[in-house]
Amino acid sequence: MSGSKTRSSSDRRILDEGTRMRRHKRQLEALEKDNHHDDPHASFAHLLNKVKLPSFSDGTEKKRRKTRSNADHFKQRFRKTFQSLLEELATNNNNNVKGPSYLTAAAPPSKFPPRHFCAVCGFPSSYKCVSCGTRYCCTRCLGTHQDTRCLKWTV
Amino acid sequence: MIDHTHLNMAASSTTLVLDNGASSLKIGIEKETEPVSVPNCITRTKTERRKSFIGNQLDDIKDLSGLYYLLPFQKGYLVNWDTQRQIWDHVYQSLLKITPSDLNLIVTEPPFNFQSVRDAMIEVLFEEYGFSSLTLTLPSSLSSFHQLMEYPERPCTLVVDSGYSFTHVVPYYRGKALLESTLRIDVGGKLLTNHLKEIISYRQLNVMDETYVMNQVKEDVCFVSQDLYTDMRKARGKQDTNTISLDYVLPDFTSVKTGYILPKGGKQHGTSEEQILRIGNERFSIPEILFNPSDVGIHQMGIPEAIVHCISTTPKPMHRYLYSNILVTGGSTRFPGFRERVLTDVRKLAPDTYPVDVTQHDRPDLVPWLGGQKLAQEGREGAGGHLQSVTQSEYKEGGLAQCHKKFYDNQIILHSNYN
Ligand SMILES: [Zn+2]
Ligand SMILES: [Zn+2]
Numbered sequence: 001m002s003g004s005k006t007r008s009s010s011d012r013r014i015l016d017e018g019t020r021m022r023r024h025k026r027q028l029e030a031l032e033k034d035n036h037h038d039d040p041h042a043s044f045a046h047l048l049n050k051v052k053l054p055s056f057s058d059g060t061e062k063k064r065r066k067t068r069s070n071a072d073h074f075k076q077r078f079r080k081t082f083q084s085l086l087e088e089l090a091t092n093n094n095n096n097v098k099g100p101s102y103l104t105a106a107a108p109p110s111k112f113p114p115r116h117f118c119a120v121c122g123f124p125s126s127y128k129c130v131s132c133g134t135r136y137c138c139t140r141c142l143g144t145h146q147d148t149r150c151l152k153w154t155v
Numbered sequence: 156m157i158d159h160t161h162l163n164m165a166a167s168s169t170t171l172v173l174d175n176g177a178s179s180l181k182i183g184i185e186k187e188t189e190p191v192s193v194p195n196c197i198t199r200t201k202t203e204r205r206k207s208f209i210g211n212q213l214d215d216i217k218d219l220s221g222l223y224y225l226l227p228f229q230k231g232y233l234v235n236w237d238t239q240r241q242i243w244d245h246v247y248q249s250l251l252k253i254t255p256s257d258l259n260l261i262v263t264e265p266p267f268n269f270q271s272v273r274d275a276m277i278e279v280l281f282e283e284y285g286f287s288s289l290t291l292t293l294p295s296s297l298s299s300f301h302q303l304m305e306y307p308e309r310p311c312t313l314v315v316d317s318g319y320s321f322t323h324v325v326p327y328y329r330g331k332a333l334l335e336s337t338l339r340i341d342v343g344g345k346l347l348t349n350h351l352k353e354i355i356s357y358r359q360l361n362v363m364d365e366t367y368v369m370n371q372v373k374e375d376v377c378f379v380s381q382d383l384y385t386d387m388r389k390a391r392g393k394q395d396t397n398t399i400s401l402d403y404v405l406p407d408f409t410s411v412k413t414g415y416i417l418p419k420g421g422k423q424h425g426t427s428e429e430q431i432l433r434i435g436n437e438r439f440s441i442p443e444i445l446f447n448p449s450d451v452g453i454h455q456m457g458i459p460e461a462i463v464h465c466i467s468t469t470p471k472p473m474h475r476y477l478y479s480n481i482l483v484t485g486g487s488t489r490f491p492g493f494r495e496r497v498l499t500d501v502r503k504l505a506p507d508t509y510p511v512d513v514t515q516h517d518r519p520d521l522v523p524w525l526g527g528q529k530l531a532q533e534g535r536e537g538a539g540g541h542l543q544s545v546t547q548s549e550y551k552e553g554g555l556a557q558c559h560k561k562f563y564d565n566q567i568i569l570h571s572n573y574n
Contacts, residue, residue, distance in 0.1 A: 024452055027451075027452070028453065030353065031345075031346045031349045031350055031451070032230070032346070032349070033349065034225075035223055035224055036352070036363040036364055036366075037223065037363070037364045038223075039199065039223050039225075040199050040200065040201050040204065040221075040223055041199055041205075041207070041223075078236055078271065078275040079236075080269075080272070081229065081234060082229040082230045082232060082234060085234070085269040085271065085272065088271065089269060092270075099335075100335045100337065101267055102267040102269070102339075105267055105323075105337050105338055106455065107324075107340045107341075107464070108455070108464070109449075109455060109456070110448075110449055110454075110455065110456045110457065110460055111456075111460070112447075112460070114447075114450075115447060115450060117440065120357075120358070121358070121436075122435070122436045122437060122440055123387055123390075123391065123436060124384070148357075149357075
């Protein structure tokens with residue numbers, strides 16, 4: 001009985017450091033999202049596009065470009081993403097524009113050791129899942145973790 | 156054409172103050188007692204397929220479940236100008252019914268704003284809206300000005316501004332920001348709400364699409380623990396001994412219009428239709444992330460440690476004054492217990508010889524606007540030299556360079572300039 005248990009746990013895949021870090025990065029990115037779901041208008045707009053798209057000839061493209069308004073011009077100039085702003089900043093820094101910036105202002109790591117909480121129930125945790133490194137506090141929570149998330153978030 | 160004698164004076168007598176936050180903008184004429192708070196977003200619902208709701212039109216939405224957000228800001232910086240202009244248009248024209256050309260504008264931008272974002276901001280406000288004059292400043296600068304007006308004898312203020320996108324710790328010396336010592340913690344209200352959504356969805360009920368509802372839950376139930384492990388122990392308790400856990404009735408937007416905490420020991424749930432969340436250690440583990448970002452794997456100092464680190468990088472003679480005048484502002488400092496916890500933790504970490512004091516306004520999210528109001532009034536009386544405005548005509552003559560000089564050089568102080 002106990003033998004089979006050991007085997008089954010040693011059979012579990014163990015995630016390498018790279019995979020764990022990618023997984024962590026994805027979790028942090030999820031915390032930055034404005035919406036979890038899709039724009040309810042998107043399917044509608046998409047449908048419109050679909051109807052219109054085939055009718056676009058070179059001629060209409062040209063016409064469209066000509067009638068671009070000032071607002072569109074503005075959009076072109078200032079259309080940025082946060083990522084492109086960061087890249088711009090990096091270029092400026094290379095060109096010796098010195099001084100404090102977004103990049104230098106990030107708070108450094110804490111001097112205190114991290115605290116650990118169970119990913120399942122949120123209470124203090126003393127254990128780490130062998131397969132993926134997620135924290136858990138008791139066998140019950142470990143079971144839940146293995147049944148739900150353990151190796152399922154890795155794709 | 157240009158009246159040079161008035162070049163340095165604001166061209167209009169009325170000033171509009173706009174604290175342009177990533178989650179809500181606080182706006183109002185300086186004569187008002189309080190600003191209007193408008194959601195700085197365009198929202199869409201599942202049911203109304205062809206309508207978007209701009210800013211405060213959100214109040215017209217009956218069913219707020221599955222609300223979809225379009226935000227002008229990304230990671231705390233203004234990048235979606237289309238969205239921002241639609242919201243500003245609506246606020247100026249329909250909500251406040253103002254004529255920008257009759258007004259001076261004091262408007263905020265985040266610390267370390269990117270050059271191109273600032274250029275766009277100035278261009279839009281002067282050329283499209285035609286404001287009479289413009290002052291571009293940091294929310295924390297307005298807050299420090301507010302503090303300076305209340306406590307003129309204090310030369311330094313350490314402003315902690317915890318908003319939607321992030322938290323900044325900014326030291327001030329006589330109203331000027333010490334940018335070299337300024338720190339940013341990448342935790343704000345958005346991350347807290349998203350984390351709450353995530354753990355509730357995993358533990359109980361899928362609420363991943365319910366940003367609006369879960370943000371309300373966060374505001375209704377969360378508090379800052381004064382003793383984490385004791386509260387953890389309490390949250391494990393059964394029924395009567397458990398002073399932490401509570402039941403929260405989620406709104407269904409038909410019979411329950413707004414969510415609420417179910418009174419303890421009250422009768423069993425009225426209808427079986429009600430959807431109830433059991434909230435336990437989440438009540439304090441969510442705000443805890445502001446104090447320990449490493450709880451969610453963000454390798455940064457929390458607020459109290461960042462305060463101490465920030466002060467340690469300022470010129471030594473300022474340390475005492477900064478420790479004794481910490482001002483906490485921003486929507487994410489509204490959790491009960493926030494001020495007390497900052498005070499306790501900073502007290503533990505600070506050198507014993509320095510007195511530590513933490514101030515919090517009863518509406519910490521409005522302090523930058525109130526500071527802007529004071530600045531507008533102060534500026535009109537001609538005192539100080541704190542109000543750095545550029546008029547339309549100055550802008551036409553000097554362009555963006557003129558603006559940068561005024562807005563930036565006069566509002567910050569570098570360590571090398573301090574003596
Ligand atoms: Zn557990
Ligand atoms: Zn695992």
